[in-house]
Amino acid sequence: MVESVAEPPFPDALGADDAPGPHPLLEPVLGFLGAWRGRGRGGYPTLDGDFAYAQEVSFRHDGRPFLRYEARAWLLDGDGAPLRPAARESGWWRLQADGRVEALVTQPTGITEILVGHAGEGAVDLSTHSVALTPTAKDVTATRRRYTLGDGDADTFTFVHDLAAVGQPLQHHLSATLRRAVGQSTPPTSSWNSSVQ
Secondary structure, eight states: OOOOOOOSOOOOOTTTTTTOOOOGGGGGGGOEEEEEEEEEOOOOTTSSSOOOEEEEEEOOOOOOOOSEEEEEEEEEOTOOOEEEEEEEEEEEEOOOGGGGEEEEEEEEETTEEEEEEEEEETEHHHHHEEEEOOOTTTOEEEEEEEEETTEEEEEEEEEEEEEETTTTOSEEEEEEEEEOTTTOOOSSSSSOGGGGG
């Protein structure tokens, strides 16, 4: 007989004040914790014109020095109504000393990226370390992702994604502005280290 477990005993936290408390190495990215929603625009030389999209992103932690990252997007028509699902990805940001970040991002289209970069002063800048592709995935050779908290507004962040794929050089692909989802609290502005044991 298999004994069932009702819920995981160690829940993820969406905020810096939620239990469990964040690991000290997460300090440079505490402002990104939570759920975010917004809109953006994208394009690429191999596509038939630019497009509008909406996006939802979440960052959470379980008390260890990494963030769980999830993002999903859907295309919008000219009136802002949803057309169909678009990009979706999930992964982990592994925080190291001095704000260094190692990120793993997997997409259902058969692409897995390992990115490295730095977090600090309300921004995270990640560039490709390596890309793994399934046999039928689109050829992606490099990306760069930048996440920047709003200047003076901790409830917004901008996302910019550059892409090198299908024979094209690294260039702009996506950009969006996202707002903290309703019901999510703004991270504290004072130091949180005093509450971390």
